[in-house]
Amino acid sequence: MARRILHLEGVHKRFGPVHALRGVELDVYEGEVHALIGENGAGKSTLMKILSGAHPATEGRITLNDRPYTPARPNDGRRAGVAMIYQELTLAPDLSIEQNIMLGMEQHRWGFAKNNTPKIRDALALLGHPDLSPQTRVGSLKIGTQQLIEIARAIVSEAKIIIMDEPTSSLSSEDTRRLFEVIRKLRDQGIAVIYISHFLEEVQEIADRYTVLRDGETVGTGMMDGVTVPQIIEMMVGRSLDEMYPRLEHEIGEVALRCGHVSGQEFPTSASLQLRRGEILGVFGLVGAGRSEMLRCLFGLDPMIDGEVALEQGRELTRRRVTPGRSLAAGLDLLSEDRKQEGLAQSMTIVANTTLSSLYKSSRYGFIDLKQEKVIADRWADRLGVKCHTTTDPISTLSGGNQQKVAIGRLMNHDSDIFFLDEPTRGIDVGSKSEIYLIIQELAAAGKSIIIVSSYLPELQGVCDSLAVMYRGRLSPVRAIEDWTLQDIMGFATTGEAHAQTA
Amino acid sequence: GGGDGSSSEGSSEKLPRIAVVPKAGDVEFWKMVQGGVLKAASEETGYEVVWQPPAIGNDRSEQIKTIQNLIVKKVDAVAVAPIDAVDLVKSVSNAKKKGIKTVVWDSGLDDESAYESFVATDNFQGGVLCARAMAEAINESGSIGLLRFVEGSQSTEQREAGFLSEIKKYPNIQVISDSQRGGDEVKSQEVGARLLQTEGDKLDGIFCSNQTTTEGMLLALDKSPFKDKIKVVGFDFNPYIEESLRNGLLAATASQDPFNMGYLAVKTSINLLEDKPVEKLVDTGVSIVTKDNIDAPEMQQVLFPDYQKWIAGQ
Amino acid sequence: MKLKPFLYNMLPFVGLVFVIVVSMIAIQIKDPSGEDLANFMSFDNIRTVLIQTVVVGIAALGMTLVIISAGIDLSVGSQIALATVVFAFVVNGGSVTPPEVDSASGLAVTLAILATIGACGLCGLFNGWISSKFRIVPFIVTLGTMLIFRGVAKWIAGGEAVRTPKNAAQGFMDYDGALGIGIGFYLLIASIIVTAVLLKRTVLGRYIYAIGSSENTARLCGIGVENQKVFIYVLCGVFTGLAGVMQYSFLGSGNPTIAVGLELNIIAAVVIGGGSLNGGSGSAMGTFIGALIMSILGSTCTMLGAETYVQEMTIGSIVIIAVGIDRLKHLKRFQS
Amino acid sequence: MKLKPFLYNMLPFVGLVFVIVVSMIAIQIKDPSGEDLANFMSFDNIRTVLIQTVVVGIAALGMTLVIISAGIDLSVGSQIALATVVFAFVVNGGSVTPPEVDSASGLAVTLAILATIGACGLCGLFNGWISSKFRIVPFIVTLGTMLIFRGVAKWIAGGEAVRTPKNAAQGFMDYDGALGIGIGFYLLIASIIVTAVLLKRTVLGRYIYAIGSSENTARLCGIGVENQKVFIYVLCGVFTGLAGVMQYSFLGSGNPTIAVGLELNIIAAVVIGGGSLNGGSGSAMGTFIGALIMSILGSTCTMLGAETYVQEMTIGSIVIIAVGIDRLKHLKRFQS
C-alpha cells in the first residue's frame, strides 16, 4: 500500500456566521488520484483553500507526511509541495504565460529573473500545446487555454500534491483527454492529485479513490472501483436521483429566430440557423470554435459585421444596431459563460443580481418597490435551490455553483422568448444540473426557444431536440439530435467536414 | 501650537482677544507681518493676540470661513488682509455687526463701512515707483516685459496697473510682453526661462509684481545669457532678492514694510477696543531699494526687522 | 439579524462622533475655562459649520454618483469656479461689468441659476461623452477638463473677478432663513434626500451601482452603459452647478480662480463617507457625513488658533483615521 | 508578428510627434517670419525643455511603479516641497538659517542628498505601511499625507523659504554640464534606464505588474503583496526624493509652499505615457515621453505668448488628445 501523505481530521471552517466546514476527514496517498465530490456549497473549494494556505482552518488537525501542517500563506503550501489550481482562475492578465507560470517562484540572480522558457515549453507540450509561445500575454488567451496555464504552473512547481478544483469546467473534451493523460503521468511519478469535479463519469474514469462531502462534512470515502455513479449521487444529495436528464413533452412550433450568414469580427465566420418555438437547440464545438462569439454577436454584445437576423413573423433585428438592451426588449436573453467578470455584479446583493435585467417588473415610474423585488428574488432563489444566508447578502459570498444559479434566476425572471445559454451548467453539481435540465424542459414546454452552447456532449444529447456543431466560426446545418452520430459530431467539430450522408 | 502673543494662564478672567488674519500663513512676507503682530502682542499683555491664517493660503472661501469661525469664537477684534476686496465684505461687516472691532490691512475692502481702519501699503503707488525705477535702469528707452502674478490678487494687480500707467509716460519705452504670469517660485522660474528663451534678445527690462515672481525671474535670468543685459525691477524683499540686488542681477525692488504693517494692525485694533481715536487710513509706506540705498540706516530698519525673534519667542 | 445591518448603516457616524469628541477634548485642553467649548457647541457654531458644509456637500453628492459608478471627476473644482462666473455673467445681463442698478431682478437671478446649472450640466456632458465615446479613463478626461473649464472661466471673466449688483442669491448662505439658517442648507438637505432616494429606490440608482460593480454585467443586462455614464456625469454636473450657485452666494461675486484643489476635498468627503473608488459602494448620507467631518475640523482648528501647518497635519491625519475606522469595521464584519 | 509589437512600443511616440508638429504649426502661424520656429527648434530651447522635464520626469518614474501596481500617490507634490526643505536644512547643518560660510562643503551636500532621499523614502514607507496595514485605499492615505507632509515641510521651515549658502547642488540644473546641460538631465536618463531594467528584467518588476494586474493572483502565488506594496511606495519616495533634490537645485533654496498640485502633472505624465490607473500597464520610456510632452507644451505656450487661460485650455486638451490617440490605437489593436 502506498504511503499516506495527507491526513485531515475534524477540520472546521467558519466565515462569520457561516459554518462552511463541520468536521472533514480526508486521507490522501502517494500516487493516487483522489476525487473530492459534493454538491455546490458542500465546502470542497473551501477545504482546498485551507490545504493550499489561502485560508486558515478554524479548528482541526492536518498532517502532511505525518508532520503537522498549518500553512499560513499560499506560498507555505507551495513550498510544502502542495500546488493548487483554483476554480476561479488566478492569472495576471498583463503578464506573459511564462511570467504567470513562474510567478512567486522565479529563479533569479541578484534579483534579475532567469529565463525558464525551455521548462515552460516542456510543460505546455505535455499539455498538448507545444505551439503556444511562453511570451504570449495571458489576457489575450481564451478561458480554456488560461486554465491550462494554471495546470502548467502546478507541473512546473514540481508539487507532491496537486489540487485541481474543477479543472475541466472550461476544457474541451480533447483538452480533457490530454489532461487525463497528464494526470496519469503525474500519478505514476508518485504525485497525489486531489481532483474536484461535478462530471461524475469523468471522475470515475480518472480517480482511484473518492471522498464525498455533504454540508461541510465527510459522508463517505472509498475506492472508486467499488462504487457506481448513482451511489455517489446518493451520498452527495442524501437521496437518489431518478433521472439525470428529465424530459417534458414539448411541442415544436413556428420559427422564432432565423439567422442568415451571420459573421462577427473574427468569429463566427458564417452561422445560419432556424430556431422554433419550443425547440432546444444544442451547439457543440471545441473550445475556441467561436460558439460564444456567435451568441454574443446575436445578442449584441459583440459587433455583427454581416448577416441578418429576424425574429418570428419577419421582425428584423438587424435593421438597427443590435444592442443587449434591444435584444432583451425583443425577447432575447443571454447567460454568459464568464460569470465572474460578466455574468454577475459581485458587490451587489443576490436580489439586485436577480432583478437587474428586468427592473421594470418591480418598479413604477422609475422607482423600485424593494419589498416586491425581494419577494421576486426569494422566489427564484427558492425555486432554483440557491444556498444562501439571505438574499440580501452580496453575491460574492456564494459558492460558484450557487452563483450560477442566481445568474440563471435572472434570465428566468426576465422571461424572454429566446434563451441563449452559454455553458449553463458550468460548475454546477449533478443534483442542480438535473434541476436546470428540468427548468430548460419546462421553458421549452412553455413555448420558449433555447440555444445551449456546451462542451459537454452528453448533456447536449440528453437535453436537446436538435444540434449544430461549430468549427472555426462556421456553423454546421442544424439537424435533429437523432440524426447526428457521434462520428458526425466529432468529425465536424474537429475538421469542419460533415460525414458522408449530409443532407 | 497656536499663535498666542501672550497667554492667559493662571487668570480665570479671559483677556480680550484680537485675531489677525493674513492671506496665507507660510510665505516670508506674511511671516514678517507675523513678527510685527507678535511684537505688538508682547507689548500689550492685557490682550490675547491670535495669528490665524486661513487653512488654505490665498483661498477666498477659506478666509471667509475663518472669519465666520472667529465670530463664533467671540473674538473682540479682527484684523484681516482680505484676499478679495468684495467677497470679504459680508463676513467682515457681519463681524462688525456682532460688535467685533474690524481692521483691514495689506489689501483693500470695497465697503468702507465694514471696517474702522485700513492699514496698508499704497500698492498702486508702489507700481508707479517701480516704473520710474525701471525707466532709470534702462535709461528711459527700450522694450520691457511684465511677469505678472496670478489672476485675482488685488495687491499685485494694483502694482501692475500702477506700473503700466506710469511707464506709458515714457515715449521710448514699449511694453512688448505683458501676458505672462508666474505663480510660486518654481512656476515663475519656468515661465521666466521660457520668456527669456523667446523674447530675451529683444527685452531690456522686466517688471515682476511680487516676491515669488521676482525670485523666479531672477533665478531664470541668472542661468540665461541675458544676465547682464536685462534689467529686472521687482517687488518685495527677502534674502535672495537682497543678494541679487547686491550682485547686480536685480536693478531695484519695491519694499513694503510688512513688519510695521502687522505691528500697526494690532495697535490699531487695540486702540479701537480702548475707544481711542484711529485714522481711517494708515499708510505703512513703500520705498524703492537699490544697491545704492540698501545700506542706508532708514532702509535697514524697514528691510531687516528682527521678525524671527518674535516668532521664535512666542 | 435586524441589528447588524442597522449597526452597519451607522458606521459612517462612528467617524463623525470620533471627530467631534476629539475636537471637544482638544478645545477644552486649549481653553480650560470651558468658554470655547461652549462656543463650539453653540447653535451659532452648528449653523456656521452646516453652512460651511453646503458647497462641498452638494458637490460631493454629485461626485457620489460618479464614484459609485466607478468613475471620477477631477474637474468639479474648476466647474464650481466656472459656475460662479457664469452666474455673475448672466445676472449682469451677459456682461462682466455689473449693470447700473441697485439690485438684480428675481428673473435675472432665476435665469442665472438655470444657466449656471445648465453650464455645469454641459461640462458633465462633455466629460461623460468624451470618456464614453473615446474610451479614455475619466481620470484623464477630467484632468484635462479641469484645466479647460478653468480656462473657459478665466476667458469669460477676462481673468478677473466678476462683480454683480445686489441680488437675492447672495443671501442663500446667510443666517436669516428659517430656523436662522439660509436656504443653502435646506438645498443641501434636499439634495441629500434626492440622492438617497435616487440611489436606493430608483432604477437609475440601481444601474449606477451595477455599472460600478461590474460594467460588463451591466451591459449584458441590457443597460446602455455608455449612455448611462454620460447621464451620470451630467447629473454630477448639475449638482456641481448647484454647489457653484451656493459658492457664488457665499462669495457674492463670480471668480475664475477659486476652488483650486477643491475636487480633492469633494472626493475625500465621498470616500470618508464610505464610497469606494473601485465603484459599487457609497451613499448619500455617508457623503454628507464625510463633508461634515471636514467642516467640523476647520471650525475646530480656528477654535484652537492653529497655524496653517497644524491645520494641514490635523486634517490630513483625520481623513486617514476616519476612513481607517470605517475600514476596520468592514474587516471585522467579514472576519468574526 | 515581429512588426506588431515593435509598432506597439512606438505608440507613445505618436503622441509626442503629434504635439511637436502641432506646436510647430502653431508657432509658425503666429510668427510667419519663422524666427520663433527657429527658436523653438534651437538647441537652447531643447535643453531648456529637457531641464524643465527633469523634476516631473524623475518623480513620474517613481509614480510609474506605483501606478503599474494599481496604486496612486497624491502626496508626491508635498514630498517634493518637503525634500527641498530637508535638503536646505541639512546643507545648513541642521538649521533654517544659512551658516556664515561662502559655500557649503561637498560633504554637507552629499549628506543633504542622502537625507533628502531618505526623508522621501520614509514618506513612501509611511504611505505604503498605512495603506497596507490598515487596508485604506492609497488614494485616501496619500490624500491625507499630501496635507501631512506639507505640514511637516512648513513646520521644519518655520513657514518660509530656507536659504542656503552656495553649493554644488545648485548647479545640477544649469546648462554647463557635459554637452551644455546639467547633471540633472543625466540623472533623469539614468533613472529611466534603472526603471526600465527594473520593470522588464527583475523579479521585483514582475511582481509590480502582477500586483497591479491581479492582486489576488499575486497573493495566491505567494507574493507578499503587502510588503511588496510598501516597498513600491518606498521606491516611489526615493525617486521623489531625487526629484526633490533637482527641484532644490532648480530653486536654489528650500521652499515648503512649492509644487502644489504637481502630483497631477506627474500622474498625467505616467498616464499620457501609457500607464493605466487600473494597474498592470505602464513603462519607463512612456512616462518620460509623457513628461516631455508636458514641458514642450509649456514651452510652446510661452512662445505663442498665450494668456494663462489659453495655456490651460491647450494643455488640458492635449492631455486628453494624447491619451485619446493612445487609446484609439489600443482599440485598433484588438479590432483589426
Ligand SMILES: Nc1ncnc2c1ncn2[C@@H]1O[C@H](COP(=O)(O)OP(=O)(O)OP(=O)(O)O)[C@@H](O)[C@H]1O
Ligand atoms: N468568503 C466567504 N464568506 C462567507 N461564506 C463563504 C465564503 N467562502 C465560502 N463560503 C461559504 O462556504 C460554503 C462552501 O463553499 P465552497 O465554495 O467551498 O463550496 P464548493 O463545494 O466548492 O461548491 P461549488 O461546487 O459550487 O464550487 C458555501 O456555503 C459558501 O457560501
Ligand SMILES: Nc1ncnc2c1ncn2[C@@H]1O[C@H](COP(=O)(O)OP(=O)(O)OP(=O)(O)O)[C@@H](O)[C@H]1O
Ligand atoms: N480577446 C481575444 N483575444 C484573442 N483571441 C480571441 C479573443 N476573444 C476571442 N478570441 C478568439 O475567438 C475564438 C472563439 O472563442 P469562443 O469563446 O467564442 O469559443 P467557444 O467555442 O465559445 O469556446 P469556449 O467554450 O471557450 O467558450 C477563440 O479561439 C479565439 O481565437
Ligand SMILES: O[C@@H]1[C@@H](O)[C@H](O)OC[C@H]1O
Ligand atoms: O502684499 C502682498 C505681497 O507682497 C505678497 O507677496 O503677495 C500678496 C500681497 O498681498
Ligand SMILES: [Mg+2]
Ligand atoms: Mg467550488
Ligand SMILES: [Mg+2]
Ligand atoms: Mg464559449
